Amino acid sequence: MTATRRDLMAGFGTALAAGTLSAPAVLGQGRPRVVVVGGGPGGATAAKYLARDSRGAIAVTLVEENETYQSCFHSNLYIGGFKRYEEIVHRYDALASAYGIALVRSRATQIDRDRKEVVLGDGRRLPYDRLVLSPGIDLKYDSVAGWSKEAEEAMPHGWKPGRQTQLIREKLDAVPDGGTIVMIAPPNPYRCPPGPYERASMFAHVLKQSGRSKARIVILDPKESFSKQGVFMPDWEKRYGAMIEWLGPKVHDGITSVDPKTGTVVTGFETYENCAFVNVIPAQMAGAIARDAGLAPAGGYCTIDPATMKSVVDSDIIVLGDACHAGDMPKSAFSANNQAKVAAMVLRGELTGSPTFPARYFNTCWSLVDTDDAIKVGGRYEPRDGRIAAVETFISQPGESAEIRRQTQAENIAWYDAICADMFT
Template sequence: MKPTRRDLVAGSGALLAASTLSVPALLGQSRPRVVVVGGGPGGATAAKYLARDSQGGISVTLVEENETYQTCFHSNLYIGGFKRYDEIVHRYDTLASTYGIAIVRSRATQVDRDKSEVVLSDGRRLPYDRLVLSPGIDLNYDSVPGWSQAAEEMMPHGWKPGRQTQLIREKLDAVPDGGTIVMIAPPNPYRCPPGPYERASMFAHVLKETGRAKARIIILDPKESFSKQGVFMPDWERRYGAMIEWLGPKVHDGITSVDPKTGTVVTGFETYANCAFVNVIPAQMAGAIARDAGLAPADGYCTIDPATMKSVVDPTIVVLGDACQAGDMPKSAFSANSQAKVAAMILRGELVGAPTFPARYINTCWSMVDTDDAIKVGGRYEPRDGRIAAVETFISQPGESAEIRRQTQAENLAWYDAICADMFT
């Protein structure tokens, strides 16, 4: 079934007023149809840039299962007490009222690639000329022995938005002075490479500020090294003394099991019993809709053409953000936003003859270490040798002045406001 007249009209009022398009043209088949699944940084940005820059020439439908979008980016600032929860929640109304995007609040359950239709959970079918998938990640609940979806309340991940983010903060608030937090970090590739380490910093910040500096945060990492490690580790020492301890796989010898009921974590070398709080961040993979469409291996990510962001399996489908393998680009909101602009430009070229130019991508990942103290890593990227390759990179240095760190945090806050405005308004 096609989107209802109501869906389309709900999204097209402001556009109608601002354009010369007739109602039949807005509702009809003459315009090429792009369906976008997922209203995060990849999907929302692509929908907006397709609708806005084609000036009504492309019919854009955004399928999103949630009414609002809570950003995982800056969720660590919420956990650290630097932002209120409502400051990281955003709405889709402006995308509908200003750009004429039809917002369909539903879960997409299947991509029928033979018929070029997206099937929704209520059975409706949305036909498309091009499909944009940006469903984010799914968690691999089998990747940590003893942990499961049923245990995610007791040992939260906080790696998907909503209640999980709030649970992390509640668990942190309940940690006693002298208590032990164990964080199990994820294997590569995963959403937001510096995210676990920023989160550990925020844990230490809150505990220290609230008179619980005897608490310990132990990070059990399956990786030999992590993003911005050379900056995080001296900063942890300087800011928090012995509160944060990072253990690589050779030191902890692997996670043998966790017991959510008793708060126990067993490694090859040690048993951490009666933990005040265990934060399990498991292995990750592309969101189900992309894997089920045959665009990625069962537990992996979608391979894309680096010049267009199109799936190498099906060139009528673009895959953005965390769900794709983007070469040297990390899985970040900034990356997803940058990829979406390239994809929207390419699709506008194909569908309405707009001019195109070679793909160029950018990203920066900021991480807060403490109050007025942030670090960053980032770069510029281009298609090279069949992949998205870094052509220029930068990273904060250990021992930078307090003023540089303050400026970096000011950039971080300004970036958040700017990218959210870019996505949702």
Template structure:
């Protein structure tokens, strides 16, 4: 196989891979890389709506998907870890999707193949990349992925989430929990602050003299007034937010000494949740689709601006006004699935419409939300209108908002996995 200048294989060993894996060649084939909120949804919708006209292959290394959305509720004791775990079995059994549990290591855009860590490669007519996030090297001085067991990020759900909860529960009386918050843009804008709320909920019950410090490089954050009101009501005196104006962006950590330094002041901490700056999952960069940290896409169908036969969904995409959230990813996947099916089978393609809602839990039955609708323009996915919970809302409304979020979680995970 001759490699063009656009070709990038993820490992040196990949150069000796066997010929592409081939299914029945009478059908077009869609390969989906990444089985999260976008990838699983796209695979399912293409498979179910094409009625067998398209072969769908989903490449995902994990056998169970743990949702990052709602993982904070596990930290707060409102969910079990098992509640966040979802199987790919129904996608295979009910929809005929070929689920390949392996790592995609590279993309040859000229040959239209995806190379696999386990050997061989898979050919495609259309490729959908939904690789989620990776972290920017050197984003937090003193931290890298090798120190994640001492200072977990817990921004990829599963074992990291479990580790962070165990560390919180093991804090000494009166100890300090620290968070290094990420710069914009990043996965789930309210997520770090819901996490602080859930950690505070646990500490109030088990370690009421403990303290929480947030070092934040931003001057403001999503739902800021709502969170700060809630922290004052539920956790008075426990949480200290240090924003950009007070040195929150000038931080370093020492995982061995368990210290956090903010604007030259060293602080001993018992738990440090480091959430670094983020970028598109590595496969998007290896495919030559990124500019800077993200992959620019066309708003009408989420196709990569660098290659019309590849679509990039969810957190990895640079698409305009939508936040990087599970709801956004699911919404983008449905638009993409419709466009891909239309391109391969001639079926009707509907105009793109997008929506998003992000719920956050501050304390028991104290739920808040923010959301918007969006449209595709020639330049980007553009916000049309939106809504947000208000400060001072009554307890019944906040409880209803939380219950609404539970219904949404059940609905979206069913929409993803069948």
């Protein structure tokens, strides 16, 4: 569906005018075309800012295969019983009605970089002058021996939203008191560095709340350390006693294999049999569409120019969010939403002559450990020495007051509302 002239006129009646300097809006044929692939925090934000701030001078198309957006961020809060599932589901309609973005509900399967066209699963081709790719991650199903795509119902990952998220909650609910949950954490780099540890916290919270305090959670980690470890671990002990046990590679001596049929996990150190629930969070890579287009090495992520978010392989293509290497910025929704604004500014500058400014970046990741007890980590970043480098960072401290932790969680909740408003309204 393409936006009609009438839609655009109506939409921009409500568009914000303050602070926008750009070429006069040009409607109809001949506008520069930007196609955005992926309707998550990178893509939806880029599409909105391009359409809104160009005031119709740029024809923006957003390709997203899902009818609604179900956020991976805060899915842990759903698992922990702090949010209803409906609270993490969002609709795209306002992007069309308010900003005249053409929404194409289809799967983009291929980029034809020579012809500058996006190929859809149904064979349709969308020509672009510039492309914004924000496809997210793909899972490496062969990264844990014995695990596979076929096993993802028996041993769910819950690292892509929707059915997998709900499956995690179902499995958690079925854990008996005294049962063992084994979580296999992923190797770097991966989506949402503190995510697995927030999830383990949510497991412990639900188990404790429901009188299953003798259940235990074993985290087997291929990494020597993890995000906010110095803050998570004392808080786990304080809140959950010995319920959560984290084992690094020196202790478990290697994650050897899993058996989805029997619920067994074998490590160099110990074998865990009859696990109530095994949560495998595998190694990850850029979404296939980006790798297949030659924008990322096999099994890797896309390298980008830190000043513009453009692919170093193709200057007509921007790559945002989890699919790119963003230097010191973690793979997070906050980062993707933030990078999208740099990208929108850069593309508007190229396509309409609007002013551009040096890129600057920011991120904050919040993690909920228990009721009214959240911790955060974040920083500001700038292009330096050919990469996005951290300039200043901050992190929650162990032993902070309960009031600070409560305020941190209040920030977390408010951030979610704000980023979703920023993406979808």
